[in-house]
Amino acid sequence: MYKLFNSIDANATKIVIRTTDGACIPFDSANTDYQAYLAWVAQGNTPLPAEETK
Amino acid sequence: MSSVVISGDTSGAITLAAPTVAGTNTITLPATTGTMALTTGQIGMKNRIINGNMVIDQRNAGAAVTTSSSYVTDRFAQAFANASCSFQQVSDAPTGFINSLKLTVTAGSAPSVGTNNVILQKIEGLNVTDFGLGTANALTFTLSFWVKGSVTGTYAVSFTNSAFNRSYVATYTINSANTWEQKSVTIAGDTSGTWLTTNGIGLQAIWDFGSGTNLNTTAGSWQAGNYYRTSACTTIASTTNATLQITGVQLEVGSAATTFDFRSYGTELALCQRYYYAPAISTGIFGGLYNNTSNGMVVVPHKVTMRAAPTITYTIGTGSLNGTYLTADQSIVYIATNTPYLSAFTASIEL
Numbered sequence: 001m002y003k004l005f006n007s008i009d010a011n012a013t014k015i016v017i018r019t020t021d022g023a024c025i026p027f028d029s030a031n032t033d034y035q036a037y038l039a040w041v042a043q044g045n046t047p048l049p050a051e052e053t054k
Numbered sequence: 055m056s057s058v059v060i061s062g063d064t065s066g067a068i069t070l071a072a073p074t075v076a077g078t079n080t081i082t083l084p085a086t087t088g089t090m091a092l093t094t095g096q097i098g099m100k101n102r103i104i105n106g107n108m109v110i111d112q113r114n115a116g117a118a119v120t121t122s123s124s125y126v127t128d129r130f131a132q133a134f135a136n137a138s139c140s141f142q143q144v145s146d147a148p149t150g151f152i153n154s155l156k157l158t159v160t161a162g163s164a165p166s167v168g169t170n171n172v173i174l175q176k177i178e179g180l181n182v183t184d185f186g187l188g189t190a191n192a193l194t195f196t197l198s199f200w201v202k203g204s205v206t207g208t209y210a211v212s213f214t215n216s217a218f219n220r221s222y223v224a225t226y227t228i229n230s231a232n233t234w235e236q237k238s239v240t241i242a243g244d245t246s247g248t249w250l251t252t253n254g255i256g257l258q259a260i261w262d263f264g265s266g267t268n269l270n271t272t273a274g275s276w277q278a279g280n281y282y283r284t285s286a287c288t289t290i291a292s293t294t295n296a297t298l299q300i301t302g303v304q305l306e307v308g309s310a311a312t313t314f315d316f317r318s319y320g321t322e323l324a325l326c327q328r329y330y331y332a333p334a335i336s337t338g339i340f341g342g343l344y345n346n347t348s349n350g351m352v353v354v355p356h357k358v359t360m361r362a363a364p365t366i367t368y369t370i371g372t373g374s375l376n377g378t379y380l381t382a383d384q385s386i387v388y389i390a391t392n393t394p395y396l397s398a399f400t401a402s403i404e405l
Contacts, residue, residue, distance in 0.1 A: 007377025008349070009388060013363065015378055023367045026380040030253055030362035031403060 002037055003048035016047060101315035102181050103259070104129045104325045106199075106303035108153040111143040112323075112332045118142040120160075125404065126173075127155050128326035133170045136163040137264075137291040141173075147301050148200045148234035150314070154301035157263060162294040169266040171291040172282060173300065176405035178328075178361065179216075179256030184307065185243055187215070187257065192243025197259060198311035200236050200302040203228040204295070207288035210262045210273065211239060216255035218280035220247035223273045225284060236302070238311035244276045253361050255405045259305060263298055264291030327357045331364070331401045338371060338395040341387075349376060350394025354385045356401060364401035371395040 001019040014027040016037055025033045041047070057071035073079060110128040113119075119126050119141045123133045126141040138161035147154045157173065165171055186192045197211060205228070212223045224239035250256050262269070262283040271281035290296035302314050317325075333339070333354070341352030350373065356364075363380040366387070373391025380386075385401055387394075 005375075005377075007388065009377050009379075011379070012377035012388065013380045015380070018365075021367060023365050024375075024378050024380070025365045026363040026378070028363040028380075031365060032405065033365040033402075 001048070002040065004050040006050040006052075019048070099181070099315075100306050100312070101304040101317075102177055102257075103175055103303045103305045104177075104329075105322055106301070107151050107314070107316070107322075108143055108147075108155050108301050109319060110323055110326045111153075112326065112330055114143065116143050125330070127153070128330060129175050130155055130173060131175070131404070132157070132173045134291065135169040135171070136165050137161060137171065138163075139171075139291075144299070146202075146299065148202075148236070151200070151301050154200070154202070154299040156297060156299045159263075159290055159293055159296045162290075162292045162296065164292045165264050165266045165289065167266045167268050169291075170269070170282070171264045171289075172260050172262055173298075174258055174260040175303070176255045177257045177259070177305070178405060179250035179252045179254050182256040183251040185249075185257070187244050187249035188247050190245055192245045193307050194240060194242050194309050195305060195307050196238055196240045196309060196311050197224075198236065198238035198302070198304045198306075198314075199300050200234050201226070201228060202232060202234045202297075202299040203290070204231055204297045205288055205290050205293060206231050208284070208286050209298075210283040210287045212260045212262065212282045213241060214258045214260065214280060215244075215247055215249050216258075217248060219278060220244055220249070221271065221277050221279060221281040222275070223271055223277075223281050223284060225273045225287065228288075232297075236311075240309050246276065247278075257305075259303075261298075261300060262287060264289030324358050328359070328361055329402070329404050331356055331358075331360065333357075333399060335396070335398060338397050339399060341389075341394040341396075343392060343394070344388075347392050348390060350389045350391050352387045352389065352394050352396050354387070354396070354399055354401070356383055356385070359383055360401065361403045361405070364403040366402075367398070367400045368396050369398035371397055 003017040015024045059069050061067045105128045108127045125131050127143045140158045144156045214221045226237040265282045269282040270285045273284050360382045373389040376388035376390050
């Protein structure tokens with residue numbers, strides 16, 4: 001399961017949170033965790049929405 | 055005659071001395087005129103396997119790993135299904151080594167079709183660019199390792215590309231139970247297929263311990279598809295309390311295994327930290343403020359440039375996550391607090 005995340009800083013790295021361990025996964029095509037997230041989405045899954053920006 | 059001395063014209067000399075053991079050894083000189091050079095791959099980073107002597111274990115510090123599809127010693131991953139398994143860095147090793155990676159099948163079960171029961175290392179493409187895989191100039195390479203198993207028989211080690219659509223299965227035999235034996239397999243590099251020479255997976259070395267029958271093929275040649283073993287291979291995944299240990303793993307260019315390329319501990323650790331970094335933290339990694347008094351940030355410089363922007367885990371001292379800035383060289387964690395610090399941190403960018 002994953003959860004989207006909105007940073008307060010527009011220049012920050014776009015990330016998604018892996019809810020099982022709280023890991024921050026950057027949107028980087030070379031990152032295998034990000035590849036796994038994309039594969040999970042491609043299977044029809046939807047990440048939890050991001051909380052409102054503080 | 056025990057030695058021949060070639061004296062220089064003005065000074066210096068070269069002595070060729072026979073070994074002080076029985077038998078005849080042959081040194082074949084190059085067939086061309088010129089300066090004699092070592093074969094490609096015999097100098098520099100001869101061993102393309104990282105942590106082949108299993109001394110680095112950043113994640114587990116010697117603790118057992120019982121979760122499938124995770125890392126044991128640095129750079130060495132495993133996967134299993136049906137059976138229950140335990141993997142661990144242990145101090146039992148052959149002479150010259152101090153650690154090995156040990157698999158124990160804690161509850162054996164016959165593998166179903168599609169099951170991967172393997173130990174593997176994924177090698178970054180940038181570290182095997184000279185192999186020429188997928189080209190007419192592909193080099194021959196040799197994998198050597200020490201193995202100790204409780205069950206004798208035929209086993210397999212295989213090599214695949216990143217897309218798992220090119221495979222070569224080589225077999226080896228454990229002749230004597232619970233005894234360290236050194237094995238080597240030599241492979242003519244694949245001249246077909248797509249092999250990455252980027253920061254992606256360049257080559258994978260995979261030790262099978264009983265995968266599903268769909269992964270069986272014929273040993274000794276490159277195949278289109280993903281294969282790990284042959285039908286003749288031992289399936290210790292189905293044997294409770296079976297063990298398998300490996301160490302001294304070396305992958306090198308050439309048609310013969312050479313002595314293990316011992317690197318300094320610091321060098322080996324740095325090579326591992328390109329893929330995983332877990333700094334030792336006692337009181338925390340402290341940061342400073344940015345923007346205003348309620349927004350803090352902690353900057354964690356990576357010890358070495360990582361393969362790409364890593365996935366990070368952390369424990370925030372106080373406050374909540376405001377965002378991150380992640381690159382191959384550093385991780386920055388923004389925290390909603392005026393006293394920013396982390397009490398735990400890891401960065402992972404494994405292949």
